Amino acid sequence: MLGLPDSITTCLFDLDGVITDTASVHRKAWKQMFDEYLEAKDGKGFQPFTEGDYNKYVDGKPRQDGVRDFLASRDIQLPDGSPDDGGDAETVWGLGNRKNTRLQAEIERNGVEVYEGSRRYLQLAQEKGLRRIVVSSSANTQMVLQVTGLDRYIEGRIDGVTLAEQHIKGKPAPDSFLAGAKLAGASPDQAVVFEDATSGVAAGRAGNFGFVVGVDRVGHADELKRNGADLVVQDLSELIQKG
Numbered sequence: 001m002l003g004l005p006d007s008i009t010t011c012l013f014d015l016d017g018v019i020t021d022t023a024s025v026h027r028k029a030w031k032q033m034f035d036e037y038l039e040a041k042d043g044k045g046f047q048p049f050t051e052g053d054y055n056k057y058v059d060g061k062p063r064q065d066g067v068r069d070f071l072a073s074r075d076i077q078l079p080d081g082s083p084d085d086g087g088d089a090e091t092v093w094g095l096g097n098r099k100n101t102r103l104q105a106e107i108e109r110n111g112v113e114v115y116e117g118s119r120r121y122l123q124l125a126q127e128k129g130l131r132r133i134v135v136s137s138s139a140n141t142q143m144v145l146q147v148t149g150l151d152r153y154i155e156g157r158i159d160g161v162t163l164a165e166q167h168i169k170g171k172p173a174p175d176s177f178l179a180g181a182k183l184a185g186a187s188p189d190q191a192v193v194f195e196d197a198t199s200g201v202a203a204g205r206a207g208n209f210g211f212v213v214g215v216d217r218v219g220h221a222d223e224l225k226r227n228g229a230d231l232v233v234q235d236l237s238e239l240i241q242k243g
């Protein structure tokens with residue numbers, strides 16, 4: 001059904017880049033923040049944050065892990081600081097908060113675009129009785145689902161807020177998807193993971209889920225396959241066509 005093996009009862013959807021066109025908004029906010037930080041630290045000749053850096057160290061991971069993992073790749077270590085650190089604090093929380101302010105301002109200014117193929121897929125999955133859970137590392141998940149009206153299709157959510165509250169490990173660990181399957185009362189082999197990030201498909205593989213769909217919006221299909229996708233599509237409408 002809907003391009004999935006017959007054994008699948010439950011869909012676990014990543015949000016940014018799978019359902020909504022927000023991976024690009026995150027990427028832009030990360031780049032602005034890191035470039036600003038690196039330039040202040042190293043001067044005009046600083047080595048900018050690249051798309052490769054985003055895909056490898058940041059994409060799909062909880063915010064603080066993204067800050068830590070990218071900085072570690074440049075041999076930089078900062079103290080964690082605390083959640084209420086201002087954007088000017090040179091801490092993991094401070095830099096993460098600075099990026100979040102930019103992200104939220106951008107969403108407020110331009111809204112959020114929903115991939116039509118994904119909205120249609122959610123609707124059909126609902127009509128056909130498949131369970132529908134969003135599993136995202138983003139602490140902004142609820143806001144994005146609300147402003148887009150997508151919350152009407154979603155039965156449950158494991159997101160950046162849940163991860164922090166319940167001390168659940170972020171992607172590439174499989175724990176957030178396992179928590180999503182549990183929320184739907186499904187075993188991992190009955191669930192499909194939809195992911196656009198290499199850390200996300202790796203989490204799908206590590207959790208032994210029934211099926212892992214990689215969603216390639218940026219031309220990294222090979223990376224998605226190598227890291228755990230059983231199938232790679234460019235848009236969920238391709239799965240609808242499979243029937």
Ligand SMILES: O=P(O)(O)OC[C@H]1O[C@@H](O)[C@H](O)[C@@H](O)[C@@H]1O
Binds near residue numbers: 062063066141
């Ligand atoms: O900063 P937020 O909104 O909590 O999101 C954390 C991460 O959430 C993921 O969904 C995005 O792919 C990442 O780019 C983002 O960094």
